[in-house]
Amino acid sequence: MAKIGIIFGSSTGNTETAAEKLVDALGDAEAKNITEISEDDLNGYEFLVFGASTWGAGELQDDWEDNIDVLDDADLSGKKVALFGLGDQEGYPDTFVDAMGTIAEKLKAGGATIVGHWPTDGYTFDDSTATEGGKFLGLVLDEENQADESDERIAKWAEQLKKEFA
Numbered sequence: 001m002a003k004i005g006i007i008f009g010s011s012t013g014n015t016e017t018a019a020e021k022l023v024d025a026l027g028d029a030e031a032k033n034i035t036e037i038s039e040d041d042l043n044g045y046e047f048l049v050f051g052a053s054t055w056g057a058g059e060l061q062d063d064w065e066d067n068i069d070v071l072d073d074a075d076l077s078g079k080k081v082a083l084f085g086l087g088d089q090e091g092y093p094d095t096f097v098d099a100m101g102t103i104a105e106k107l108k109a110g111g112a113t114i115v116g117h118w119p120t121d122g123y124t125f126d127d128s129t130a131t132e133g134g135k136f137l138g139l140v141l142d143e144e145n146q147a148d149e150s151d152e153r154i155a156k157w158a159e160q161l162k163k164e165f166a
């Protein structure tokens with residue numbers, strides 16, 4: 001089992017692609033769909049990274065919606081976790097990457113420590129539940145409007161995570 005579990009939910013493949021790129025960038029990591037993960041699986045990883053897109057108006061991606069309760073059953077207390085979110089800042093400026101905020105609430109309730117906060121500079125939006133203290137709770141990718149920036153953002157965030165997971 002890899003040291004880092006990257007758990008994603010993805011409807012059109014964007015979050016899944018980002019998860020796979022993160023596996024390569026982080027090393028000693030594996031990507032798993034939220035549909036195929038149990039609390040025992042989660043407990044087995046030293047570090048966890050959760051990726052989700054936002055759908056509806058600020059809703060969780062469907063597979064996350066159906067399976068988020070696994071976070072209640074896992075032992076997250078004191079565990080270092082990180083988040084990444086996919087969204088569309090031009091199409092949904094009032095609910096930009098809100099799914100990341102919803103998942104973060106669950107993680108915090110379970111006693112996890114969220115690392116990997118990411119600057120909001122370079123994004124244009126009006127509101128998001130995924131910010132805290134002027135930063136995003138994790139990496140934000142926008143394949144609709146800023147696809148050409150994703151690879152660089154992933155590479156930079158992975159280097160940041162390697163330090164924060166140490």
Ligand SMILES: Cc1cc2nc3c(=O)[nH]c(=O)nc-3n(C[C@H](O)[C@H](O)[C@H](O)COP(=O)(O)O)c2cc1C
Nearest residue numbers: 010011012013014015053054058087088092096097
């Ligand atoms: C019907 C619909 C609703 C969406 N709602 C939101 C939203 O509320 N907030 C947001 O940031 N992005 C929203 N998006 C954008 C998706 O999150 C974005 O396309 C994402 O890259 C999809 O990732 P996935 O293929 O991994 O599911 C929406 C897209 C669609 C088509």
